[in-house]
Amino acid sequence: MPIPLKRAYRVALATLALAALLAACGTPTPTPTQRWIPTPTPSPPPEYPGERSTLIALYNATGGPNWTNNANWLSELHIDTWHGVTTGYNGRVTRLVLGSNGLSGEIPAELGNLSNLERLHLDRNGLSGEIPAELGGLSNLEDLYLNGNELSGEIPAELSNLFNLKWLEIRDNRFTECVPAGLRSVGTNDLRRLGLPFCPLGG
Numbered sequence: 001m002p003i004p005l006k007r008a009y010r011v012a013l014a015t016l017a018l019a020a021l022l023a024a025c026g027t028p029t030p031t032p033t034q035r036w037i038p039t040p041t042p043s044p045p046p047e048y049p050g051e052r053s054t055l056i057a058l059y060n061a062t063g064g065p066n067w068t069n070n071a072n073w074l075s076e077l078h079i080d081t082w083h084g085v086t087t088g089y090n091g092r093v094t095r096l097v098l099g100s101n102g103l104s105g106e107i108p109a110e111l112g113n114l115s116n117l118e119r120l121h122l123d124r125n126g127l128s129g130e131i132p133a134e135l136g137g138l139s140n141l142e143d144l145y146l147n148g149n150e151l152s153g154e155i156p157a158e159l160s161n162l163f164n165l166k167w168l169e170i171r172d173n174r175f176t177e178c179v180p181a182g183l184r185s186v187g188t189n190d191l192r193r194l195g196l197p198f199c200p201l202g203g
Contacts (some may be wrong), residue, residue: 044080045091050113052079055093057110062103062127069101094114099123099145107146109134116140123169124148131170133158143167150174 058064059073067073071083080087086095093114103125111120112134120138124143131151135144136158142165151173162168 014162034179044087045089047079047087048091048093051091051093055079055082055085055096055101056114057108058096061108062123062125062181065097067102088116090116094121095119097121097166099125101125103127105129107132107135107151111135112137114138119143121145122149130154131156131159135159136161138162140164146173152176 056074064070064073068174069083072081073083074173079085079093083092083098084098084101088094094116095118096114097119098124099121103122104127106129107122109132112132115138117138118140120141121143124147127149128151131146133156136156139162141162144162144165145167147169153176155170155175
């Protein structure tokens, strides 16, 4: 049976009114399905000139091929991927954590070139020789862990220049001299851990 003209007219008006109402309410217009595109992982910043060669000097001086873990060392990959190495937003090395990693030999003076270094952990290895005085120039250093090695000789007075130190551990070595007076007071306001070697009476 055909729809009466008046009824059809009312239906048309109702449809137009509903469409106008939906438009006024801001009903979103369907859009085509979008394909998800993963966000690429940002690459680390460019390496700072000279820091790769400093790390290579450490590797060569401390028996790098025999380390417990030397993953990616000496490779062409960014130094931030080398085991134990962390770089900051500017590409400078900020952490060098190689404790209990089978290092032997002497600590190279070149480590003093890592001027943005905040953490240096070389504890519980087989390192020998003296602590390089150049480490006293690492003004940003907060953690210095050299305990549990075979280090000997005098403790450099330059370490007393490390005013930002919060953690200092150099005991359990073979030092022949007592701790410099300046080192006993270094960072007294912020130092949270101080591990110094035994000092004989009168030393």
